[in-house]
Amino acid sequence: MNTDFREKLQEKGLKVTPQRVAIFEAILKLNNHPTAEDIIAFIKTNHPNISVGTVYKVLDTFVENNLLKKVKTEKDSMRYDPHVANHHHLYCYETERIDDYEDEKLNELISNHFKTHKIKNFKIQDIKLQITGKFNNQ
Amino acid sequence: MNTDFREKLQEKGLKVTPQRVAIFEAILKLNNHPTAEDIIAFIKTNHPNISVGTVYKVLDTFVENNLLKKVKTEKDSMRYDPHVANHHHLYCYETERIDDYEDEKLNELISNHFKTHKIKNFKIQDIKLQITGKFNNQ
DNA sequence: TTATGCAAAGATAATCATTCTTATTTAGGA
DNA sequence: TCCTAAATAAGAATGATTATCTTTGCATAA
Numbered sequence: 001m002n003t004d005f006r007e008k009l010q011e012k013g014l015k016v017t018p019q020r021v022a023i024f025e026a027i028l029k030l031n032n033h034p035t036a037e038d039i040i041a042f043i044k045t046n047h048p049n050i051s052v053g054t055v056y057k058v059l060d061t062f063v064e065n066n067l068l069k070k071v072k073t074e075k076d077s078m079r080y081d082p083h084v085a086n087h088h089h090l091y092c093y094e095t096e097r098i099d100d101y102e103d104e105k106l107n108e109l110i111s112n113h114f115k116t117h118k119i120k121n122f123k124i125q126d127i128k129l130q131i132t133g134k135f136n137n138q
Numbered sequence: 139m140n141t142d143f144r145e146k147l148q149e150k151g152l153k154v155t156p157q158r159v160a161i162f163e164a165i166l167k168l169n170n171h172p173t174a175e176d177i178i179a180f181i182k183t184n185h186p187n188i189s190v191g192t193v194y195k196v197l198d199t200f201v202e203n204n205l206l207k208k209v210k211t212e213k214d215s216m217r218y219d220p221h222v223a224n225h226h227h228l229y230c231y232e233t234e235r236i237d238d239y240e241d242e243k244l245n246e247l248i249s250n251h252f253k254t255h256k257i258k259n260f261k262i263q264d265i266k267l268q269i270t271g272k273f274n275n276q
Numbered sequence: 277t278t279a280t281g282c283a284a285a286g287a288t289a290a291t292c293a294t295t296c297t298t299a300t301t302t303a304g305g306a
Numbered sequence: 307t308c309c310t311a312a313a314t315a316a317g318a319a320t321g322a323t324t325a326t327c328t329t330t331g332c333a334t335a336a
Binding site: 070072073074076078090093099101103105106109110113117119121122123124125126127128129130131132133134135136 | 208210211212214228231237239241243244247248251255257259260261262263264265266267268269270271272273274
C-alpha cells in the first residue's frame with residue numbers, strides 16, 4: 001500500500017518525499033478523519049522537524065490531486081478523508097467522530113428520485129448525505 | 139414580521155434590542171445565507187457603531203434559541219439560515235450561492251429506506267443533503 | 277564534475293474569522 | 307423612576323490557515 005501510494009504520486013507528476021509519505025501514512029493510521037493538528041501531532045514523533053506549513057501545503061496538494069477529500073464540519077477546523085470514492089458521512093453530535101457510510105441502494109434511490117424530480121435551474125453534480133446522530137458505544 | 143420577531147425573542151426570555159432586530163432584518167434581507175461579515179457590512183450603514191463581537195454573540199444566541207441555523211460550508215466562514223425548519227441545501231461549486239431545498243417526497247423516500255436498512259451501532263437524529271452543482275443563470 | 281533549474285520543505289510572519297475580557301450601557305420589571 | 311441582570315462596545319487575544327521568503331534536494335544539461 002505504501003508502494004501503491006508512491007505510484008499514485010508519480011502518476012500525478014508529484015515527487016515522492018518523506019514528508020508526503022509520512023503525512024499520508026498518518027492519515028491512514030489516525031483513521032477518524034483527522035485535522036491538520038492531529039496529523040502534525042502524530043508525525044512529530046518520527047519527523048520532529050516537519051513544518052506546519054508543509055503539512056498544510058501537502059494536504060492541499062493531495063486534495064487537488066484527489067488523493068484526499070476535505071470533510072465539512074460544524075467546527076472551524078478542516079478534516080481530511082483518504083477515502084476518495086463517493087460516500088456519505090455519519091456525524092456524532094456528542095463526539096468528534098465521523099464515520100464513512102456507503103449505501104449503493106440509497107444512492108440509486110436518490111438518483112432515481114432526481115431523474116423524475118428535476119430541480120429547476122440547477123444541474124446536480126454530486127449529492128452527499130450528512131447523517132447526524134449518535135454511535136452506540138464502540 | 140418585525141413584531142413577530144420581537145414576540146419570538148420575548149417568548150424565549152430574550153431582550154428586544156435594536157442590535158438584535160437589525161441583525162435579524164439583515165439576514166432576511168441579505169437572503170443568501172450570509173456570513174457574519176456580510177451582516178456586519180450590511181448593518182454598518184444604519185448602525186455604524188455596532189460591534190463585531192456583538193454580531194457574533196447575537197448570532198450565537200439566535201442559533202441557541204433556534205431562530206437561526208448554521209450552514210456547513212467547505213470554506214472557513216460560517217453562514218446563517220433564518221429558515222429553521224428541516225431542509226436541504228443546494229451548493230454552487232462556482233459561486234458562493236447556497237439555496238434552500240425542500241422535498242417532502244425525498245424525505246419520505248430516505249426515511250423509509252432507513253426503516254428497513256438500519257445503520258448498525260448508529261442512531262440517526264437528522265439527515266441533510268448537500269447537493270452540489272451549478273445554477274443556470276439567474 | 278560542476279552548474280542550472282525547479283519543485284518541495286523549513287521557518288516564521290501575516291491574515292482572517294471568531295472568541296474573550298473588561299468596562300459601560302440599556303431593557304424591562306419592580 | 308430606579309435597579310439589576312442582560313446586553314453591548316471596544317479592542318486584545320486566539321487559533322487555524324495562508325503567504326512569504328530562504329534553503330534544500332535532486333535531476334538534467336553543459
